Amino acid sequence: MNRINQKLQEDKKLLSIYFTAGYPNIDNTSTIIQNLEKSGVDMIEIGLPFSDPLADGPTIQASSTQALKNGMTSQVLFKQIKDIRKSVSIPLIIMGYFNPMLQYGVEAFCKKCQEVGIDGLIIPDLPVDVYHSEYKSIFEKYGIINVFLITPQTSDERIHYIDSVSDGFIYMVSSASTTGAKVGFGDEQSEYFERIANMNLKNPQIIGFGISNNETFTQATKHAKGAIIGSAFVKHVTNNGIDTINTFVNTIL
């Protein structure tokens, strides 16, 4: 069974952390992954940097720009993951934009993911209908879970469609925004979280965007299976480096 599905079966609220591969330094990937696992994080999203990250705010944009300057590429990342996979068992997901994957070759990319021990992909600019008609069979062939986003504006009909095409979890974007744009939740989010919880979807939901501390983590996981932290973690790494990751994680859990 895919490591993501195994993890989702555990009877606990999950914490997933995003970091940008190649940031702050090109060879930080393995240390960050190890430290996150040791600190009790449940899942890791590895950001494959892209020159034009449309869905990201300034924090992740800046880390991506630096990572590219440092020389991060799909090939470099795959090599790093192949090495680190021998010593960690945590589910690993690559979050990246579609163009670098298209240039690598979608099938070659999925095959390589399977080979090095990547469990899933999050591709914000690959729409669900294109995935469904053109790429789903390739992902399935290599056992790669593709994770889709929903937002407060996504219609119920479309949520049910996304649920039917998904086979892992659904990434619930907490509010209409780019990453790192808003902190905390209001009434609008609470209503949205409850609405989705009551839809009885087959896939569990993990909430991302706007989560940065214990309070927001607790709020998000009241209704959902887990929560994802991205920009707040990238900021921590920018300010404190990669040796105090457990301090950051302890403020969340």
Place this chain on the structure above:
Amino acid sequence: MKETYNINEKGYYGEFGGAYIPEMLYPNVEELRQNYLKIMAEPSFQEEFNALLKDYVGRPSPLYFAKRLSEKYNTKIYLKREDLNHTGAHKINNTIGQILMAKRLGKNRIIAETGAGQHGVATATVCALAGIECIVYMGEIDIARQAPNVARIKMLGAKVVPALSGSKTLKDATNEAIRDWINNPVDTHYIIGSAIGPHPYPDMVTKFQSIISEEIKWQLKEKEGKENPDYVVACIGGGSNAAGTYYHFLNNKDVGIIAVEAAGKGIHSGESAATSALGKEGIIHGCKTLLMQTPDGQITEPYSISAGLDYPGVGPLHSHLYKTGRGEFYSATDDEAMTAGLELCQLEGIIPAIESSHALAIFEHKTFKPDDVVVISLSGRGDKDLQNYIDYFKL
């Protein structure tokens, strides 16, 4: 099967196009997709659009027989004078259409991206006309080098927001506008300035610009006794003036379609914007098209002396015209374009935008027959480029 160059029901021109957008943008783009053709077909929309094009933009723009230029190149050259439109370029055809669209969709906030500032001015203009709030994203570097247009946009009541990310030019301004739209999903309409972006933008922009070829047909009939020229020629950055110039001739193989891209300092100089020559299929700003990128799929920075052609991609229609061979693609260097621009000044008394000068440089690359009728889209006027001309020719 008969080949067609129009968009299909899924939003593709052949293999190019589509809507590769984050889920956050889906409701906005889907709302537009479901409504744009319906709204454009409404008689009240048509009436308002045509009235504004006539009385506000000043259409029809003349189709002018360039006698001295024709003599020099021994062929029959007509110039489609988009430079005489209000605000100085073809851009306003699209912004008029889109502001009327935005009103009918109930939007009360407009965002736009701009490179040289022409689309920013055209958008700020129609927002002033409609009394709607307008925010224009512009790369920090472009703000510095296009000061007069920044001032125009501000005078028209719009807000200019610098794009500080990436290379701080057009592609980054487009990214910032898209991010704004993600953050404001309900009340905002994004007026894209070229025939790019997720479906339905390339088709909608092309249809608003198609007035150019619609007029060419009847104007040429009056002058030459026939509707179809032998060739239509346009410069291409994203490709909106080209799309409008070609539109009514796309499926008529008797009319040759010629595109001139910006070669910058030379196609292989590393400082170029000749996307068809240097690009590869990929995804940029929500559509599948040809774009300049690294082998790893990172979008690269283009270069051209003309800020309006300085874009690493090209609209999906044009990728299709290139791939199928329906269009002949050429590129003109900075030097060729500047020389052709100055030549038009001195032979015809018309100072063209540097973008349009690239189209005029076609005569460096192709020889036409004496009885060929060649229509060139003169997409904009050169006022905005005066400083560039001064620096280049040391005037």
